[in-house]
Amino acid sequence: MDEMKEGDITSGTHLSYWAESLTPPRALPALNQDMETEVVIVGGGLAGLSVAYCLTQAGRKVVLVEDGLIGSGETGRTTAHLVTVLDDRYYKLEKNFGVEKTKQIALSHAAAIDFVERTVKKENIDCDFERVDGYLSIHPSDEAASLKKEHEACSRAGINVSEWDEVLKGYGRSLRFPGQAQFHPVKYLKGLCEAILKKGGKIYTQTHASEISHEGIKTLSGHRIKAKHVVVATNSPVNNKYALHLKQYAYRTYVIGALIKKDSLYKALWWDTGDYKMNPEIPPYHYVRISKYNDTHDLLISGGEDHPIADTSNNNIPEEGRYKALEEWTREHFHFENIAYRWSGQVLEPMDGLAYIGRNPFDQDNVYIVTGDSGNGMTHCTIAGMLITDLIIGKENPWEEIYKPSRFTLKASKPFFKEVFGALLASIKKDPDHKDHIQVSSVKKGQAKQFELEGETCGVYRDEEGFLHMVSSTCTHLGCKLKWNNDEKSWDCACHGSRFSFEGKVINGPANKDLSACSELVKVKDH
Ligand SMILES: Cc1cc2nc3c(=O)[nH]c(=O)nc-3n(C[C@H](O)[C@H](O)[C@H](O)COP(=O)(O)OP(=O)(O)OC[C@H]3O[C@@H](n4cnc5c(N)ncnc54)[C@H](O)[C@@H]3O)c2cc1C
Ligand code: FES
Structure with missing residues (x-):
């Protein structure tokens, strides 16, 4: 495997801290022959590698192809909070799924964090995994009653939660969630790769799957992989042209990494409930954590200022202008020195708040997808590892129905379509910079x-x-x-x-x- 170099493929020109700080390998050989296997997986992000890891642990023959390098996609741009405190509030999830299923949802995310913790220990992965407390603050634009509603719904879902002091200036009392977690996502991917290879799994990078069917894949260079099962873990499923893309929508989200004196702030995860004035349907929220950096400094990693892709001119702020607002918000709540990193990424917001994991709708039963994991991809992708493995090996899994990609949650559809159509309308207004001719x-x-x-x-x-x-x-x-x-x-x-x-x-x-x-x-x- 080669070292990460400048110019390696990522989904944008900014390099995240994870990509830049990673000295270990990210590239494996490209596929140069035809082959046959039990399961072929497309995508070398957290979803694809989690599925590959679980399957190889279960003794299955697996080949994974990635068209960039390991972690070239959104996993290399994440902020890697591992949480049971999902993007959507539990009192809203209860409305969509009912109390019993909401308990299962909370359980599945807690199981995902436990799975990562066990895997890190078992495979001896050096990826800075640590349990930390999380603090949720009610944004001033949100109803004050939300704190109580969320506290009660989380308790009903079996989550360990208590009311806490103010942690973000001017936001009032918060909720504290012990036992959340964080890690270095790309180091974790590297650990998964090594464990997969050790068990006989095969991984090829710089290998683009240009044709995908229930029989396997064909790569851009013309090689075929025939397989009994096909897993498409490309974040947005490239094998599903229509069905899924009516039930999820892409948002851009922004991150700054700022230096703070080493150990000057306790490690924790901080979130607010989002700015309802900016967007009442899917309020953009802030998410903050700390990572190890060097001998003198830690890195404060602060994210937010999300917007639907279509609505880049929301409040007349272009993409590159979003960091300023993020910096201002972060300065109001945390002390830091200079900003060392800036990057952005894309999250897919599902209409009802939960990822789509399982059999690809309108396809053969041996084709599986993972998508729509919103800002909770670390746990959703890990759930996919466990769930898709169970589907392939024919083991019952209590989360199959909840995450089924063919579900349609009627109660969630109204606000979702309002949001998406609003964004699309904004996008079809002619771009003022568009010209018939240019010099x-x-x-x-x-x-x-x-x-x-x-x-x-x-x-x-x-x-x-x-x-x-x-x-x-x-x-x-x-x-x-x-x-x-x-x-x-x-x-x-x-x-x-x-x-x-x-x-x-x-x-x-x-x-x-x-x-x-x-x-x-x-x-x-x-x-
Ligand atoms: C800024 C930001 C912050 C976030 N913060 C958090 C957080 O704190 N906690 C959390 O839980 N989630 C967070 N998320 C979400 C999370 O990062 C993602 O949901 C998750 O990383 C998605 O993983 P994935 O494996 O599905 O996709 P990816 O990591 O994008 O992997 C898909 C891979 O498929 C490859 N691929 C695509 N097409 C093909 C093809 N045809 N052939 C071969 N390979 C192909 C791509 O190159 C890519 O590497 C955040 C996301 C962003 C952008
Ligand atoms: S993503 Fe569907 S038309 Fe561009």
Whole structure:
């Protein structure tokens, strides 16, 4: 395995602390032959590797393919809180699922944290796993009564919770949740990889699955893997064109990593319930933790300022402007020195607050997916490891019905569709920067523009060295027009969350094909 290098594939141009701090290996050989196996898994993030780990522990033959490097996707951009305190409040989950199922939901996330803790010990994974307390504060825009409602619903779900003092200035009393956890996500992935390989599992990186069916996959380089079971763990399922993408929606979320004096603040997880004035349907919330950094400093990792992909101009703040608001909020509540990291990522919000894990709807019974894990992917992906393994080996699992991807939660559909259609409407308003013709020389370094070329919409970006990158800006999923994300230098799709690098490489599904070149003029340096 090679060392992480600058320019390695991630789903954006900013490198997260996890990616940058990782000296251990992330690349394995690419697939260069046809093969046959029991289970083929597509995706080398936490979901794919958790499924591969559980299956190899159960003695199954597994091959995993990843088109970037290990952790190239959202797992390399996460903040890695492992929690039973989910993004959606328990009193809301009770409305969608009822009290009994909500208890099972809480149990499944607690079991996922226990699973990670056991695995770290068993496999001796050096990934800074530690149990920490979590504190939930009611955002000033939320109803004061939410604290009591959530306290009662969490108690009914069997979660250890108590009322606590104010922990975020001006937010009033909070709820304290002992026994939550955190880790270094990419070091954990590395540990899983080693355990999988030790048990005879096979992992190939830089191997793109371009065709996926119930019989297996075909890679971009033309190799086939035939399998009895196919697991698609690509975050957004690239094998499911329609059904799932009507029940979840992509949000961008932002992170800063700031230096604080070592051991100056106790380790914990802090969250607020989100800004209801900003978005009453899915209020963007803040999430904060601390990580080891160096001999003199710890890293305060603060996230938030989420918005639906379509609504990048929400409050007129472009993507790259979101860090300022995040920095201001973080300064109000925590003391820190300089900011060492900035990165953003994408989360898929399911309509009812729970991930979709299990058999792919409208497909053969041997095809499985994991998606919609919102800001709780660490536990959802771990649940997927246990649940999909049970489905494959034919063992009953109490969570199968709860996470079934074919479910439709009518009670949750109204606010969800209101949110999604609002965002989509905002996205189809013509981009004010879109032009019928442009002078290529008017595109400055670091800038992107869109224009028409012989009936095709093109996007052109000039990189910092002056090279122009010109690609079709029509999404290869279902043909929506793409928008430029100036923060991560990518072409993003407001319809279902696909993303493409400025060179046109697909970096987030559901699209599974790169953008085509807009003309012969793909990489020209013009002065
Ligand atoms: C900023 C941020 C903060 C977050 N914070 C938290 C948190 O604190 N706690 C929490 O629980 N969750 C959090 N999440 C959510 C969590 O990180 C994700 O849900 C989780 O990492 C998703 O893992 P995954 O394996 O499903 O997807 P990914 O990690 O994206 O893995 C999918 C992989 O599939 C690969 N792939 C895609 N298509 C193909 C193909 N055709 N062929 C081969 N490979 C392919 C991709 O390259 C990628 O590596 C956060 C997310 C973000 C963005
Ligand atoms: S993601 Fe569906 S059309 Fe772009």
